[in-house]
Amino acid sequence: MSSKQSFYTVSALTAELKTLLEEAYPIVWITGEITNFASPSSGHYYFTLKDSSAQIRAVMFRGQNKKLPFKPENGMEVTGLCRVSVYEPRGTYQIIFELIEPKGTGALQIAFEQLKKRLSDEGLFDDVHKAPIPYLPEKISVITSPSGAVIFDIINIINRRYPNAYIEIVPVRVQGSGAENELAEAIGLINRRASSDVIVLARGGGSLEDLQAFNSELLARSIHASNIPIVSAVGHDTDYTISDFVADLRAPTPSAAAELIMPVKKDMIYQQVKLKQRLFKAVVNYLGDIKINIRALTLRLKDPGRAIQDARIRIDDLLARCARACARDMDGSKDKLRYLNRTLRLHQPTELIYRYHALLSRIMDNLLHSYLISIEKNKSDLREVSGRLFAMNPMATLERGYSITRRLTDRTIITDESKVDDGQLIETLLKKGKIISTVKGTHTHVKKDL
Secondary structure (H helix, E strand, O other): OOOOOOOOOHHHHHHHHHHHHHHHOOOEEEEEEEEEEEOOOOOOEEEEEEOOOOEEEEEEOHHHHOOOOOOOOOOOEEEEEEEEEEEOOOOEEEEEEEEEEEOOOOHHHHHHHHHHHHHHHHOOOOHHHOOOOOOOOOEEEEEEOOOOHHHHHHHHHHHHHOOOOEEEEEEOOOOOOOHHHHHHHHHHHHHHHOOOOEEEEEEOOOOOOOOHHHHOHHHHHHHHHOOOOEEEEEOOOOOOOHHHHHOOEEOOOHHHHHHHHOOOHHHHHHHHHHHHHHHHHHHHHHHHHHHHHHHHHHHHOOOHHHHHHHHHHHHHHHHHHHHHHHHHHHHHHHHHHHHHHHHHHHOOHHHHHHHHHHHHHHHHHHHHHHHHHHHHHHHHHHHHHHHHHHHHOHHHHHHOOOOEEEEOOOOOEOOOHHHOOOOOEEEEEOOOOEEEEEOOOOOOOOHHHO
16 A cells, blocks of 8 residues: 555455564464354354453364364363464454364373263263173184284184184274274174174274274274174273274273183083083982982872772762752752642632632722712712802892892993982893883982881
């Protein structure tokens, strides 16, 4: 930018600051604690690096972080090689990492612990997935380096313990780039052939870097998916790998693996002899017990003729008891029959008809008597009601010489002289006939005229 320019745009100033920072700090080593770690679908790592007094945004692009043997986590102290830059859209400065190493514990050890925890959480180390090792395997497949001392130790120990054992050597690389792929492919090959009874995964001791192939997730999942039991014999007593936790059995050394999977033939022969002796002794004792039981049963066995006589006596006794029981039943049946005959005579139809006929005659007589009494009572009640009704009948009043007078217009009976007017037509009802007249006059008191 020209020195004569009196002002900057935001973009121009930010670009110039970015150039100054990148030129001043092209590459730096930095140490701090990771916070706010995030790994989106793009595969890049975004986090903040801080110490006790300051913090700075940081990024590690996918092309660089895919080479890391471990995954950064919040709270992890790291040391890294980075360059300083500016993120122009926000105007903030940041560091772009090219390399990160854990501070203190090595990267491989952290990667080992992270993978161990993740696989353990998935259940790959659970005992429920571990198959038993066959007691006397017919075919043993050993996956190891063909040039190392491990294979010769395994062959010597197995041949010493069981000389005619069948051992198959599957040669692979046990360290270096691509070793985990060869180990996993060997396990898959043996499982596809399905002719082995047990697989031994073996190599000698070494550093954590040397044993890295046995700490890979690919090999762990291949061991877990195997249908054939796998013995992990990697390193020395103090060496532990991921394959040790996933395998069906862990041997502290390759030599110990050979001793664990193959019994000693001489011991088996000796044990066979001892078992044969124990079996012979058990059979002899069993046969002796059977003879004793036979003698005891023989003493308890009775003479067949005597048994027949006892059976005949018992039969005679049962026949006598049966005869007595039949006689008792017959006597009871006779008594019951006599009772039923008496009951039947009492319930003969002619006897029942006679008794019911007499009962019917008595009922008819009682009914007729009750009917006559009811008729007489009803007649008396009718006469009484008729007399009362006749006494209340107006015509009976006319019979005694009285008459009924009413207005001719509305037929209202006249009971009071105030109910009529002079000249009004009235009608007088007599016992026989009626009289129509005109009112000429009325009087109030008429009792003295009656």
